[in-house]
Amino acid sequence: MNVRSLFRAATVENASSPYNTIHLKVFYPSQMSGSDQEQNMGIVPADSQHSPFKVVIFFNGINCGSELYQWLAVKLAERGLVVVTFSWIAENLPGMVALTPGVDIKMLAPHLYGTGPTASALPTLIAALEQLQAEGVLAGLLDLNQIILGGHSAGGRVAIESANSRFFPQVVAAFAYGAHTAATVQMGYEPGTILPLPDSLPLLLIGGTCDGVIYNSSHRYGLTWEQAQTPVVRTFREAIAGGRGDSYLLVLEGANHFSVADPIDTTMGTVFLDFPASQPEEQLRDLMAQAIGLFIDAHVRSQPTAIVALNQLLASNNSLIASFERK
Template sequence: MNVRAFFHAATVEDISSPYNSIHLKVFYPAQISGSEPEGNLGFVPANSQESKFPVVILFNGINCGPEIYQWLAIKLAQRGLVVVTFSWIAENLPGVVALTPGIDLKMLPPIMYGKGPTASAFPTLLRVLESLQQQGILAGLLDLDKIILGGHSAGGRVAIESAEPRFCSQVVAAFAYGAHTAANVNLGYEASTILPLPDSLPLLMIGGTCDGVIAKSSHSYGVTWEQPTTPIIRTFQEAIAGGREDSYLLLLEGANHFSITHPFDSTTSRPFLDFPATQPEEQLRNLIAETIGLFIDAHVRYQTIALEALNQMLVSKNDLIALFDRK
């Protein structure tokens, strides 16, 4: 399937310039037509026969450029999804300017946590999607009742914390790589606290056994993790009750914090904390993309064959899988 993308920009309300602009790249299944606008401007129509398209919003890690997730966006768009990546440079903390997934800091302290989404970019992104449904290449082709939130690291955390129908009824599932809900002691939480997740929608959590960033950031949570995957496992065990058989935990043998990114960018974020990956990176990425795709197909599109493939992964032997669990 052909995949194309276009760019869009939006203003974030109640944020001062110059930090009130979000720039989006929207990936979609395309159909080459040979038309004049296509040849002159590169505007390729969507493959309307594959619509309506569920929408995946990818929240990047802090100081992780959206281009390092383009490989994943393309693979998901090839499955008939529209995928949104975005770039937002903001001053989340006084004097600290960063490329951010959008973290609503006021929703993090104990008195506010769980009362609203922590993804501060989401209202703006939703407003853009609604406008794209009205005009342009994707007009009338989006299934805005099927929005999936996904992300990496801090972006993965805000995705799974914000996937709650009370916050937005259009969100139907969430996934995260290299994310957990351990509570920062500087916000007033006790050491080793795991914060609850909404636990009302299908959830996929993915992590790597060689995640040095998580391992070396444990001081923020008042503990020393036994393993790099400890807070991810604890989040799966403690933050959700489960019982619907649509919440999954996948731990990848030999994957590190940045195994979800390609090409790797050593100039920003905190790659210097990471451990080396010990398995072939391309194989790890292919497994990440396939699992996310099957998860969406099974629990958003209700495809029986995808659910059967997930069930098979739960019991099959794969050297890249350290643990695959469901609850």
């Protein structure tokens, strides 16, 4: 399947200039037509035979450019999905200007957590999708009642915390890599606190045994994690009750915090905190993409064979899988 992309810009209503603009890159399945518009402007029609398209919104890590996740966006679009990545430069904390997934810091406070979404970019992104549904090559081809949230690191956290139909009825599932809900002691939480998740939608958590960024950030949470993947595992075990059979934990052997990123940008973020990956990262990324794709096929697109394939994949005797849990 051919994949193309388009760009859009959107204004965040409650943000102040110059930090009130989000730039979107939208990947979609395409079909070459040979039209003048295609030849002269490079605007390629969507492959409408695969519509209406379910939509994935992917939240980047802090100071991680959206281009780091293009490999995943393309692989998911090749499965017949529309995938949105975005860039937002903002000042989430005083004096800290950064590429951000959009974190509503106030909603992390003990008296507010769980009462609303932590993904401050999401209303703007959904509004931009509604505009794409109204005009352009994706007009009338999007299923905006079937939105999946995904993300990496802090972006993964806001994705899984905001995947609640009470907040956004359009959202139907979520996945994250290198993300957890441990609470920082600076916010007034007790050391080692794991905050609850909405636990109302299908969820896939993925972590790595060599995640040095998580391990070397333990002090934020008032303790030292036993293993690099500990807070991801604890999030799965403690933040959700499960019981529907649609929540998954996949721990990848040898994957580090940035195994989901390709290529890695060593000039930004906290790459220097990470441990070296001990397994081939291309193989790790292929496994991630396969698991995420099957998860969406099984629990959003209702493909009857996908859930069997997903369970077989995760339960297989694969040297890249350190552990797998489902509940």
